[in-house]
Amino acid sequence: QNPTFAVGIRVNPMVDTGAPSVYHVSHDESKFGVPIGLREELLAAIEAYPVVQLHVHSGSSMAKLDSAVDAIRSVLDLALEANTRLQSKGISRRISSIDIGGGLMPEVLGEERSRMEGYAEALRSACSELWDFQLITEFGQWSYFYTGYAYSQVEYAVQRGATRVAYVHLGADFLLRDAYVKPRGIAFEVVGEGAHRPLVPTDLAGPLCFAGDYLQKGLDLPRLEEGDGLLLLNTGSNAYALWSRHCSRTIPAIFGVDEAAGEIEQLSPRFNPFV
Numbered sequence: 001q002n003p004t005f006a007v008g009i010r011v012n013p014m015v016d017t018g019a020p021s022v023y024h025v026s027h028d029e030s031k032f033g034v035p036i037g038l039r040e041e042l043l044a045a046i047e048a049y050p051v052v053q054l055h056v057h058s059g060s061s062m063a064k065l066d067s068a069v070d071a072i073r074s075v076l077d078l079a080l081e082a083n084t085r086l087q088s089k090g091i092s093r094r095i096s097s098i099d100i101g102g103g104l105m106p107e108v109l110g111e112e113r114s115r116m117e118g119y120a121e122a123l124r125s126a127c128s129e130l131w132d133f134q135l136i137t138e139f140g141q142w143s144y145f146y147t148g149y150a151y152s153q154v155e156y157a158v159q160r161g162a163t164r165v166a167y168v169h170l171g172a173d174f175l176l177r178d179a180y181v182k183p184r185g186i187a188f189e190v191v192g193e194g195a196h197r198p199l200v201p202t203d204l205a206g207p208l209c210f211a212g213d214y215l216q217k218g219l220d221l222p223r224l225e226e227g228d229g230l231l232l233l234n235t236g237s238n239a240y241a242l243w244s245r246h247c248s249r250t251i252p253a254i255f256g257v258d259e260a261a262g263e264i265e266q267l268s269p270r271f272n273p274f275v
Helices: 039-046 063-086 115-126 127-130 140-147 176-180
Strands: 007-012 051-055 098-099 132-138 149-162 164-166 189-191 200-205 216-224 229-233 254-258 263-268
Touching: 007 039, 007 063, 039 063, 051 063, 063 098, 063 115, 063 127, 115 127, 149 200, 164 216, 176 216
Parallel strands: 007 051, 051 098, 098 132, 164 200
Antiparallel strands: 149 164, 149 229, 189 229, 200 216, 254 263
16 A cells, blocks of 8 residues: 555547557557546545556557547546545545646657647646646657668669669568558668669568568669668667567667767677577
8 A cells, every 4th residue: 555656547638640550559449548438436546546647558559649638627627526535535645646648749849839848838738737747758769760860782773664673681570660561751861882873663672480570662762772871860769778678689889979079889798689
């Protein structure tokens, strides 16, 4: 009854935010959270156990932000009702923090209002009491997508009909979501002499031993040859953190770049735990 850590309940808000099916975690068959429809059961659990936090995450790559706002509003109402009940029963404990999840796609910030700003404004309008709680967010992909890049040489390239197929050293082991679900907007830039060759239809294949290991198909890139350098831009989120050990492949080195100071520092070495 007196844990040294925060006890929380994840709530399934039962909404459709337009997230891709593989990322849609708030439907009626979701494996995540207690359905919001079980309101009395949730309130009873909050009263009976040392619950101080509620958590909601409606999905990733959400298209319908109004539904996401509705989801947070429903969990906020649950927290407010729970706190009223706790007070009426003479229990000093309260729901003190709400984790509102994440789910916004990365975006390039400019002069126009961003989706993140629009989302925050909608929450301020519809869920003003939210700021009476400690807020926790999970906007990792939105925050870090553009902060990282990767480099690989082309291992070899072959011509298959009108399409150039270039095999590189990073595939589904590095860009798991892009290979298994759909490309998220990773940009590919050829560096060195190869950058000046004519553009040709190109498929970028990874090194793993299954047919789906492609970074992206149907790209227009300079004609790639063995040994060419390729930059993979926008790999700051859901990339290295999801590294797969499929085929027991060596984990690449990580470098930190300080552009202001003009410095590069190796943060972790290239290594293989199986060798």
